[in-house]
Amino acid sequence: MPSSVDVEVLTAVFQVRECGDRGHTLHVLLHRASDDSDTWRLPGGLVGDRDTLPTSAGRHLGEQADLTRVAHLEQLSVFSDPDRVPARRTIASTFLGLVPRDIPADPATAAAAWFDVDDLPELAGDHRDIVDLARQRLAGKLSYTNIAFALAPGTFSMSELSEIYGAALGYPVDATNLLRILSRRGVVVATGTVGRTGRTGGRPPSLYAFADSRLRVTDEFATLRPPL
Template sequence: MTSHPIGHEVLAAVLQIRGERLRVLVWERAMEPDAGRWALPGGRLGDDEDVETSVRRQLAEKVDVREVTHVEQLSVFSDPRRMGEGPRLIATAFLGLVPSDADPALPDDTAWHAVDDLPATAFDHDLIIDDARDRLRAKLSYTNLGFALAPGEFTISALRELYVAALGHPVSATNLQRVLTRRDLLEPTGETVPPGRAGGRPAALFRFTDRSLLVTDAFAVLRPPGRPSGTGARPVLP
């Protein structure tokens, strides 16, 4: 069997809530293979880089996403046929999160596409996006990762909308506030925002007590209403 050099790339599934939908950052390939399909940002691992340094550099250089509030490694994708007939290329994939109030500058060939309505994607990038979405949903259950989706200050109703978009199912604002407060993850800022056109009381503003990742309840599961929890899992926000 003839051996060939194996390349190594890093890819980032960068997610953000935009227009009340969970979206991923992708760019349209102009050259073969898979010209016209949409790909995740990334590139070859540099000789003097570790994988996280490489993915952060390439995000900053290629798509000017400097407001990523959280980055973590997802998985290694090493199927020998993941690049089709081309040279073998192993990918280390990352999840990146951008807060909902950020609007980074993007090149003309790059856009935010809804995760639940993706265009045709290049290679195995749809699998990586699915993994990123599933990782985010899982970690919203047992960590404080909501901080990476939210602006610095927010109302509870606004935070609920972010959780709904990320999880893909209804969430009670009252239960969300209760759960996150019980875990000491939220604190009031002491400020309010004026009521909307419908009137009512001013809404209190909150912030996360810590904007670095914390495991808060290792066995919690944020599940849709009416869906039974798995064995050993403690349901949250039923």
């Protein structure tokens, strides 16, 4: 590769978080290079001489956003437009990362923060395109894999899981239908325990867990937008 070309990694990390009156929404982790900058970026940077791409992605997440626990990390795409970065040609290898809802992930520095994907600040260069592509990848994989294990807590009610699916997909998901589909595919299993009763009372909800904590295909013939 010519010496005039740099290689960087950029990671779009998602977590489902509460967002006031909007309930639970999908958030992405961003950082900014300086305190006086109005432009935010995805965590990342140049690949070190001895780094693999995933190792470099993890290193930059820790250094720039204090994030060291990611439940799932996968390569997303390569962005190679010659003019995507001014002055020096830079090719970006991008990643999708997921953090479970019950993992504390608030950055210790004001230079990093979580943002609702539907209400993003000004982003550098093609970083919004990377966020959009990562969101599409996540939505697609929710239909034919068990990838939601990386967004959900260790145990959950089906109403809680339906909120997580709805936040990631961008539309409401019915808890009863979701349980039927995921049980049929062997994705979730009943724990035999119950959770806390809600504010309105009623029966305590049954709790479930994912059968696997690694990505696997659960229905190779599922559509990219499942009727959940």
